[in-house]
Amino acid sequence: MLHLCKHSTSHHSVSRYQYLMELHIRHNVPMLLVGDTGTGKTFCAQDMLMCRLSEQEYVCAFVTFNTQTTANQTQVCVYMMSVHIPDGH
Numbered sequence: 001m002l003h004l005c006k007h008s009t010s011h012h013s014v015s016r017y018q019y020l021m022e023l024h025i026r027h028n029v030p031m032l033l034v035g036d037t038g039t040g041k042t043f044c045a046q047d048m049l050m051c052r053l054s055e056q057e058y059v060c061a062f063v064t065f066n067t068q069t070t071a072n073q074t075q076v077c078v079y080m081m082s083v084h085i086p087d088g089h
Contacts, residue, residue: 013039021048 017033017040024031025048033041049060061081063074 014044017041017044018048021045025053 013035017035020031021033021044023029033045035041046062049058049062053060063077063081065074
């Protein structure tokens with residue numbers, strides 16, 4: 001299986017993000033990745049969600065925000081995703 005994080009240029013940051021995500025997921029602790037632009041946060045989060053987590057245990061959904069995203073738009077987006085979650089999840 002191809003892991004997206006293996007192709008990042010900032011190996012030190014990627015390794016740190018991978019370790020922290022795995023640790024938080026293992027202990028069921030929420031987390032927020034923060035860091036400088038271009039250090040691999042989004043890249044590693046997507047890799048974890050799409051390639052490393054069990055599809056039987058987790059449902060993956062991506063929401064993109066920008067400076068014009070309203071709270072109402074976010075609520076509608078989350079609601080629409082929750083309506084389409086397959087049975088058994």
